[in-house]
Amino acid sequence: MEFIGHWTHVHKGEPLGGFLAETEAEIKADQDTLHDVMRSLGVEESKVRQAGAWAAEKVGRARLMIAGDEPGSLGLVLTLEGLIMGITGKKLLWRALAAANLPQLSGYDFKELERRAEQQIERTEAERIRAARQAFANWSAEN
Numbered sequence: 001m002e003f004i005g006h007w008t009h010v011h012k013g014e015p016l017g018g019f020l021a022e023t024e025a026e027i028k029a030d031q032d033t034l035h036d037v038m039r040s041l042g043v044e045e046s047k048v049r050q051a052g053a054w055a056a057e058k059v060g061r062a063r064l065m066i067a068g069d070e071p072g073s074l075g076l077v078l079t080l081e082g083l084i085m086g087i088t089g090k091k092l093l094w095r096a097l098a099a100a101n102l103p104q105l106s107g108y109d110f111k112e113l114e115r116r117a118e119q120q121i122e123r124t125e126a127e128r129i130r131a132a133r134q135a136f137a138n139w140s141a142e143n
Contacts, residue, residue: 003079019127023083023120030090033113037097040104072138080128084121091117 004024011017038045091114098110 004083007076007079016127016130019123023124026116026120027087027090030113030117033108034090034093037105037108041102072134074135074139076131077128077135080124080131084124084128087117087120087124091121 004020004027008017008020008024011020035045094110094114094117097105097108098114
């Protein structure tokens with residue numbers, strides 16, 4: 001989530017900054033829902049998963065440093081690609097939980113959560129394509 005916050009700050013006052021802030025809020029809400037689901041099932045978050053998420057964040061930060069973190073750089077493209085991968089994983093999780101049809105999860109609308117994830121993917125992909133066009137146009141102009 002640090003990456004989203006970074007790009008939200010870089011693009012503050014622009015449509016992209018607003019999109020990223022909205023997406024970050026939706027992801028936070030989905031994380032809260034997932035934690036509620038885990039509590040309903042009596043599942044604790046794995047320390048290994050927490051460490052893996054921390055390591056992935058650090059690897060992502062290194063990629064960002066290499067690709068650049070200024071507007072028009074490939075860093076934004078890479079960030080949006082990573083975001084799409086994360087949202088896709090969340091979408092598949094909601095689908096699996098819906099298919100499990102567990103009675104203790106009957107209060108959750110996993111179909112709606114999956115639909116929202118699909119919308120997040122579509123909107124993020126549109127921003128990724130815009131960012132890629134800009135990054136490659138900037139690269140082409142420099143070479």
